[in-house]
Every structure is written in C-alpha cells, then in structure tokens.
Amino acid sequence: MNRKLTELLDKLEYEQVCGKTEREITAVVYDSRKVIPGCLFICINGANFDGHDFAAQVAAQGAGVLVVQKDIELPADADVTVIKVADTRYAMAFISAAWFGHPAEKLKVIGITGTKGKTTTTYLVKSILENAGYKVGLVGTIEVIIGDEHIHANNTTPESYLLQEYFARMVDAGLDTVVMEVSSQALMLHRTQGFVFDYGIFTNLEPDHIGPNEHASFEEYLHCKGLLFKQCKVGIVNGDDEHWQAVTEGHTCALESFGMGEHCMLRAENRQLVHKPGELGVTFHVTGLMNFAVEVPMPGKFSVYNALAAIAICRHFKVDEEAIKKALLQAKVKGRIEMIKVSDQFTLLIDYAHNAMALESLLTTLREYEPHRLVSLFGCGGNRSRQRRFEMGEVSGRLADLTIITSDNPRFEEPQDIINDIKTGMAKTDGKYVEICDRKEAITYAIEHGEPGDIIVLAGKGHEDYQEIKGVKHPMDERDLIRDILAEGHIPGSAAGQGL
Missing domain, CATH: 3.40.1390.10 (MurE/MurF, N-terminal domain)
Incomplete structure (x- = not known):
C-alpha cells in the first residue's frame, strides 16, 4: 500500500x-x-x-x-x-x-474519559450494543478487541498510528462501532487527533496521574480531560461531578448529562442494594430521558454511575429497554469488582484497586452491604512510591475488619520490605491484620477462614495475569489460583473461627 x-x-x-x-x-x-x-x-x-x-x-x-x-x-x-x-x-x-484511509469515518466512535469507571463503562457499552445487534470493537486498559481477536494493551490509549491501524482492522473485520477509553495522557499527546468522536463521555475527576512523566498539576489534568469535548459531536457528562463544568468549558459539542441529581437529564432514582448468596448488586429506576427499572450485578454507587453512562450512550443507538436490562444483568468486567463464586456463605471478589483512593472507594462501597466482616487482601508494587504503601495500609486498617497483607508485583524489591511499609500505615490504625507473603497462600487463608456473611476482596491485581519478580513476568491469574486452591481440596470456611 x-x-x-x-x-x-x-x-x-x-x-x-x-x-x-x-x-x-x-x-x-x-x-x-x-x-x-x-x-x-x-x-x-x-x-x-x-x-x-x-x-x-x-x-x-x-x-x-x-x-x-x-x-x-x-x-x-x-x-x-x-x-x-x-x-x-x-x-x-x-x-x-x-x-489508513480515515477508518474512523466508517465507524461510530465512542470515547470515554475520567479518573474512574472508564474500563467498566466500555465493557457495559460493548455488552449492550452487541446484545442489540451491533458489531463492536473495544480499545482499553486491559485489551483491544477486534471481533474474536483479543490483543494485550500496553497503554490505556495507544499511540495514534497504532490506534488508526486498529480502526482499519475493525473496518476490515466488518465492525460498525468502537468504544474506547481515552486517557488524559493520550489527549495531551494528541493520540486521538485526526478524527472526530461521535460521542465523548466524562465519568468523574479526582486528583490522579499527577507527577513526573504525567501531569504537572491538577489543572493540567483537568484541561487535558476537557480536550475530548472539543473533539466530539455529542458530549455526555456526569452532572453530579463537581468538575463537569470546568471540564466542558469551551466545548464544541452538544451536551447531555446523567447522574442522580434533579438537574441531570438521565437520572437514577430509588437506588437499592442487592445482596444474594455470594453476590452483590444494585437496582435503581432510570428516569428523565428514559424510564425503566434496572438491576446491575455489581455493587455500589459507582456501579450505578457506570451503568447510567452506558445507558446514556446506548440511547443514541436506539437500543430498546429490554435489551439494555438484559445486557446489564449479564455484564461482567475482568478485575473490576468481579465476583468469583466459591461459597454461598460469603462473597469473594477481585478488583484492580491499587492505590489508596481506589481502595477507600471500594471498601467504603462494600461497607454499605453491612458484611459480617470486610476482609481486605492486598500488596503493593515494588519500585513505586512508598507513600502509596503507607496510605493503602492506613485505609485498609481503618475500613476493613481484617487485612491480609501479601505480595503484588515486587519487581526488584524484596516483598518483605514492601509488606513492612504497608504495616507502617496499618500501625496508624487499630485494624487487625495477618501477613502472608506468598499470594496463593494468602488467598487460601482468606477462603478457608471465610465466615458466613463476610465480603472478601482481593485488591490490586484485577485483570493482570502475571506477577513481576526481578524483571520477569511469571504467569499468575487470581482466577486460576482460586480454581487451583479449590481443586486441591481447600474447603471455603473450613477454618472459620480459628485464630483471626
């Protein structure tokens, strides 16, 4: 060519x-x-x-x-x-x-930006639109999906050349729509120039990605997020987020809003928690631009916002209410409050929360379900900020009934040194903890010691399927670990009540 x-x-x-x-x-x-x-x-x-x-x-x-x-x-x-x-x-x-022949012009392109919720919302949108008969590609933090092909992602939003190549491959594969995560870094580095988004979505904004090699200040971070609304035809924003007006300042698109506030155009009302054996979820009623009841098999308020954002997008694709309800009920996102059924007695879930802000949001949400005990299992990455370890230790010590401190990606550090830093943060609280360096052993302990009504969260790894030690990525997927633990004859709850 x-x-x-x-x-x-x-x-x-x-x-x-x-x-x-x-x-x-x-x-x-x-x-x-x-x-x-x-x-x-x-x-x-x-x-x-x-x-x-x-x-x-x-x-x-x-x-x-x-x-x-x-x-x-x-x-x-x-x-x-x-x-x-x-x-x-x-x-x-x-x-x-x-x-590549301007492939984006042959697709409906949906871009989602925000501090949290991007990944989950992209998968919800893909699920809903595919249920309604659309052929949808995805570009995100976890992977790029083109038809049946799944490509491991190195960046949330790839370099512009690679992005256009993916678009071209999607067109060749007969896809008609693409939903993608748009990072502030990508907007700052012009990776998403050269085409216009049909829909640009803003989920929320919190101080994050500020520091060397990222954003110089919160103001720059906010400004970069806002660039999406100068590159799309229709902007759909979380009207409950305090920054939505600043993010959309100078926008060149039509604007719509979603949220729980009366001023939002698509609203969630009558939010209620759903707690079934081994499962957590939420129900709410959609009002405003649409009117129907919905259930999402993911816990908490942020799951409502993610679902609302997806509904607000899919409304433009003329998807009917029943198709939306069915797709949301089936939705599952790898490593994002992903429930793994091991027992009817307690709930076990995997989540990517790997900093204090995300862990606090997750544990606070799970507290709403009034568990018998909230058990938090996590480690921290090596060759990263020690401050993050102190903060995560303090958050878990304050919000969890039991913390199981273990290893994450130690990289070139000694796992025990990282655990000691987490314990420094724990020491600021009166939270109970155990330390089990080997992650599989730690998960085994959590499963065997699960008590009726517990919520156990394995935090930090999420969708990752490796553990990085001394520069080598060793295969390690928590779903596989759980399967192996059960296959080895470890019985959920068998050690409940013994010790901590």
Whole structure:
C-alpha cells in the first residue's frame, strides 16, 4: 500500500523545508529501527529518545520524507523531503489517519474519559450494543478487541498510528462501532487527533496521574480531560461531578448529562442494594430521558454511575429497554469488582484497586452491604512510591475488619520490605491484620477462614495475569489460583473461627 505525500499532508499546516512533495510513500514510521526505503519518518520527541537525533541516520537508510518540529542537520547530498510542523505528535495523528484511509469515518466512535469507571463503562457499552445487534470493537486498559481477536494493551490509549491501524482492522473485520477509553495522557499527546468522536463521555475527576512523566498539576489534568469535548459531536457528562463544568468549558459539542441529581437529564432514582448468596448488586429506576427499572450485578454507587453512562450512550443507538436490562444483568468486567463464586456463605471478589483512593472507594462501597466482616487482601508494587504503601495500609486498617497483607508485583524489591511499609500505615490504625507473603497462600487463608456473611476482596491485581519478580513476568491469574486452591481440596470456611 503506497500513498502520495500530498494526500498524507492534506489536513495539516506545514512548511516544505526542502525536497519535493510529489513522492510516493511506502510506509509511515516513527521508530528508527523500522525505516524502509521510501518511507515517511516522523521525528517524535519521546521520554527517552528524540527522533530528530536520528534524522541523518534514517535519511541514509533511504527514508524519503522526514516530518520534523525543529531544525535538523542532513548531508548536503541527501535525497529527502523535509516537512516542518508545529508538533510532530499532532501531525502523526493526521498522517496516520490518512495512511489508513480515515477508518474512523466508517465507524461510530465512542470515547470515554475520567479518573474512574472508564474500563467498566466500555465493557457495559460493548455488552449492550452487541446484545442489540451491533458489531463492536473495544480499545482499553486491559485489551483491544477486534471481533474474536483479543490483543494485550500496553497503554490505556495507544499511540495514534497504532490506534488508526486498529480502526482499519475493525473496518476490515466488518465492525460498525468502537468504544474506547481515552486517557488524559493520550489527549495531551494528541493520540486521538485526526478524527472526530461521535460521542465523548466524562465519568468523574479526582486528583490522579499527577507527577513526573504525567501531569504537572491538577489543572493540567483537568484541561487535558476537557480536550475530548472539543473533539466530539455529542458530549455526555456526569452532572453530579463537581468538575463537569470546568471540564466542558469551551466545548464544541452538544451536551447531555446523567447522574442522580434533579438537574441531570438521565437520572437514577430509588437506588437499592442487592445482596444474594455470594453476590452483590444494585437496582435503581432510570428516569428523565428514559424510564425503566434496572438491576446491575455489581455493587455500589459507582456501579450505578457506570451503568447510567452506558445507558446514556446506548440511547443514541436506539437500543430498546429490554435489551439494555438484559445486557446489564449479564455484564461482567475482568478485575473490576468481579465476583468469583466459591461459597454461598460469603462473597469473594477481585478488583484492580491499587492505590489508596481506589481502595477507600471500594471498601467504603462494600461497607454499605453491612458484611459480617470486610476482609481486605492486598500488596503493593515494588519500585513505586512508598507513600502509596503507607496510605493503602492506613485505609485498609481503618475500613476493613481484617487485612491480609501479601505480595503484588515486587519487581526488584524484596516483598518483605514492601509488606513492612504497608504495616507502617496499618500501625496508624487499630485494624487487625495477618501477613502472608506468598499470594496463593494468602488467598487460601482468606477462603478457608471465610465466615458466613463476610465480603472478601482481593485488591490490586484485577485483570493482570502475571506477577513481576526481578524483571520477569511469571504467569499468575487470581482466577486460576482460586480454581487451583479449590481443586486441591481447600474447603471455603473450613477454618472459620480459628485464630483471626
């Protein structure tokens, strides 16, 4: 597949520094290791490498065009066209879209941004729309789904070239819709430029992702989230979130709202908790733009918001109420308050909560169900902030009746050192705890010591299917661990009442 350079530059403002624009392009490349003769090479200024430093090298390797944002030095005899733009990441998004033939124009594109709820909401939307007969692709934190193909995700939102490639593959596979998570980082780095979202959704905003290599301040974080509402046709926002007006300031789209407040256009009323043997959920009544009762087999207030966001989106696809109700009742998201049935006596669930804010939200939600005991099992990642460990220890000590401190991804640290940091936070509370370094042993302990009416949460790993130790990712999926524990003859609740 070759394309003309003029076609790739069609929607960009640029300066033609040297060379001719009448060129056939053989490939679009932004990694100097993938240069082929006649390709267009985009000089990206990354965290560790600056593509501009490789300009002479890629020209010598036969690149036909270089797209730059600053001056470069090339040999005088280099047969290369140099195109200068204000921002090469921004340009890459448009060039990539043109290279793949603008695939987003052949799809309905739904983008979901916010601090929490993105992953769950994307899966709820996919479930509802597929129940109604749509063919839906997904791009998110856990994976990219194209038909029956599941591709492991490295970023919440992939680089613009890869995103356009996924869109093109979705079109080729006969899909008509894509629902995707849109991180603030992706918006800041222009990964989602080059096309317009049909629907942009805002779930909520809390201070997160602020620090080195992320966002300089909460204000920048908020501003980046808001960019989505200058890139979509219809914006759908959580009207109960205190930041929704700031996030949508200067929006260029039509706006709708969902939430529990009277001012919201699609509302949830009469929220009630559902507690069945080994299961937790919530029911509520949808009013405003739609009118029907719904049950979601996921606990808590945030599950209501996720379901409402999904309903607000699917309303635009003319999905009927029965199809929505059926899809929500069947919905299950890997590693997001995912219930694993091991006993009718107590509830066991897996969740990705891996910082204090997420763990506090999760444990507070589960407290609403008035468990006999709330048991929290977690560890913390190595080579990460020690402050996170202190905070998570303190949160669990304050909110859980029993904390089982174990290992997460120790990476290059000693697991016991991490556990000791968690205990430092625990010491600020009078919370009971046990420490069991091996995660499988810890889960075995939790299952064997489960008491009637307990809610046991395995936090931190969520959808992850590995444990990273000394630079090696070892296979470890908590669902498999639970299956193995039960197959080995460990009986749920058999040790209840013994010791802690």
